[in-house]
Amino acid sequence: MKPVESNYLAFLREPCGKTGPLVGAKDCFRTTAPCGGMPATDPQLVTVIGGHTYKITFQKNLCHYNPKMPGTLDVYLGNGKGKDMKMMKLKTIMDTNTTSPYLYVVEVMIPDEPMPHAVLQVVYNTSNPQAPPMFYQCSDFRIEKSHKGQ
Secondary structure, rough: OOOOOOOEEOOOOOOOOOOOOOOEEEEEEEEOOOOOOOOOHHHOEEEEEEEEEEEEEEEEEEOOOOOOOOOHHHHEEOOOOOOOOEEEEEEEEEEEOOOOOEEEEEEEEEEOOEEEEEEEEEEOOOOOOOOOOOOEEEEEEEEEEOOOOO
């Protein structure tokens, strides 16, 4: 498998919005950790080189912004699959009053450690008592060591 040529990753697990209008679609209601109840995909489909910064894209389907206590969108990197995978926080974005849906593009540094099954996870912590506390989405890939300085 050839590594990705650009420094851009998008979330690859099953997209939501297939059951009707995208905003508030029932199949976007992914509140089960670690990946919204979506099954893992083959991590061999996408290979990235560690030690580089990548732009990732993910979607906030419905805005649950709470001006009294704004939530966060947290990006994690995990190794393996299942509820027991160890997660490392890569980035936190404060929630704002965005349109629905809203696409985020953020940069994250992928560590220079090989991982045969890496999982990029985004958790939307709503901090809104009128909404579910968290929504989850994931993407599966593998990381190859960069071989810098060898």
